[in-house]
Amino acid sequence: MSLMFMPSDKVKRFFSLLSRSPRLSEGVFFAIFIGTFFSSMAIAENAMEEVTINAHQQTEQTALGLSTIELTDDELLSKQGGTLGDTLANELGVHNASYGPGVGLPVLRGLSGVRVRLSEDGIGAWDASAISPDHATAIEPALAKSIRVLKGPATVLHGNNAVGGTVEVINGRIAESLDNQLLSSVFELRKELHNDHRRDTAIAKLKTEMGKWVFQVDGFTRSAEDMSIPALAIEEQAIEKVFGISNSDNTFGTVLNTDSDTDSGSLALSYVDDDFFIGGSSTIINSEYGIPPGAHTEPADSPGHSHSHPVGDNIVIQSRVRIDLEQERHLFKFGHKISNPSLKDFRLTIGNIKYQHLEFEQDPVTKKFINGTRF
Numbered sequence: 001m002s003l004m005f006m007p008s009d010k011v012k013r014f015f016s017l018l019s020r021s022p023r024l025s026e027g028v029f030f031a032i033f034i035g036t037f038f039s040s041m042a043i044a045e046n047a048m049e050e051v052t053i054n055a056h057q058q059t060e061q062t063a064l065g066l067s068t069i070e071l072t073d074d075e076l077l078s079k080q081g082g083t084l085g086d087t088l089a090n091e092l093g094v095h096n097a098s099y100g101p102g103v104g105l106p107v108l109r110g111l112s113g114v115r116v117r118l119s120e121d122g123i124g125a126w127d128a129s130a131i132s133p134d135h136a137t138a139i140e141p142a143l144a145k146s147i148r149v150l151k152g153p154a155t156v157l158h159g160n161n162a163v164g165g166t167v168e169v170i171n172g173r174i175a176e177s178l179d180n181q182l183l184s185s186v187f188e189l190r191k192e193l194h195n196d197h198r199r200d201t202a203i204a205k206l207k208t209e210m211g212k213w214v215f216q217v218d219g220f221t222r223s224a225e226d227m228s229i230p231a232l233a234i235e236e237q238a239i240e241k242v243f244g245i246s247n248s249d250n251t252f253g254t255v256l257n258t259d260s261d262t263d264s265g266s267l268a269l270s271y272v273d274d275d276f277f278i279g280g281s282s283t284i285i286n287s288e289y290g291i292p293p294g295a296h297t298e299p300a301d302s303p304g305h306s307h308s309h310p311v312g313d314n315i316v317i318q319s320r321v322r323i324d325l326e327q328e329r330h331l332f333k334f335g336h337k338i339s340n341p342s343l344k345d346f347r348l349t350i351g352n353i354k355y356q357h358l359e360f361e362q363d364p365v366t367k368k369f370i371n372g373t374r375f
Contacts, residue, residue, distance in 0.1 A: 101224035102260030102289025111164025219265035257290035
């Protein structure tokens with residue numbers, strides 16, 4: 001730039017000098033190159049890089065200490081197991097309390113049973129899973145649209161006993177919005193060959209929209225074989241050494257009475273408008289499963305009640321306990337959007353749940369648990 005202010009004779013003399021001295025000309029051009037290089041670096045350093053950040057808006061519940069784990073779409077499909085506990089077993093802070101392929105309950109931060117609330121579409125499980133860990137829950141992950149695990153102080157909003165957390169299953173049977181699809185369907189066949197057991201699952205879902213009416217029917221069936229193990233089911237020497245008894249119902253390579261069969265079906269009808277929706281659903285689930293020998297314990301077992309029957313002095317025969325549960329869930333939902341800054345929408349959920357739980361030792365029914373809930 002400084003050459004522009006030189007007189008013309010001095011410019012000619014300068015270029016004449018460069019032509020006579022090659023080394024001088026090389027040095028001048030090198031100095032110009034270095035100056036240009038460092039000036040471009042300075043411009044690049046001063047340039048601000050554009051950074052895009054995507055985040056979820058914090059809610060009031062997050063401020064209260066609510067941490068959330070949510071499984072949806074492909075992630076839920078890949079992690080889906082035969083039980084609710086099996087589905088969530090690999091999540092942070094969640095463990096599976098398993099009594100074979102038919103029973104698996106989530107354990108949150110070491111708490112389970114009545115300390116963890118299980119719900120489906122906002123309605124509690126209302127089964128016998130909170131009474132004893134070897135009782136399966138009637139809430140199934142097979143047809144779930146999403147599963148959320150809520151932990152933290154704000155979980156008491158879901159019940160005063162949910163100090164461990166809340167597991168919320170959303171099935172979406174009652175439509176709250178329109179997909180603008182005349183017909184959609186899902187058919188799935190699974191054959192799982194685990195190291196310890198085999199399980200077959202068939203799932204079907206059909207959904208149709210006719211104007212503002214939405215009709216959905218879905219169902220599934222699942223069966224699992226006895227668990228396989230590379231050893232004896234019961235360590236006889238240890239049992240005899242500690243308790244002085246031996247077990248005559250021991251097996252090698254298989255844990256007997258751990259098979260299970262589960263089926264479920266549901267119907268749902270909804271009407272969806274621009275600012276409100278209304279609908280109802282009916283679901284029935286049947287599950288029959290076995291408990292591993294010697295694993296069935298509950299308050300009624302002691303004193304005076306046991307599923308182990310002595311034969312002779314040192315031999316004990318373990319009764320094979322099987323459980324047959326059936327639950328009917330009838331739900332009604334209504335929602336209305338409100339154009340008010342302090343009140344976004346109004347929701348009403350009414351449920352009618354009937355639960356029956358039978359326990360068998362060999363053939364006779366030894367226990368019957370019935371629970372009917374309306375709210």
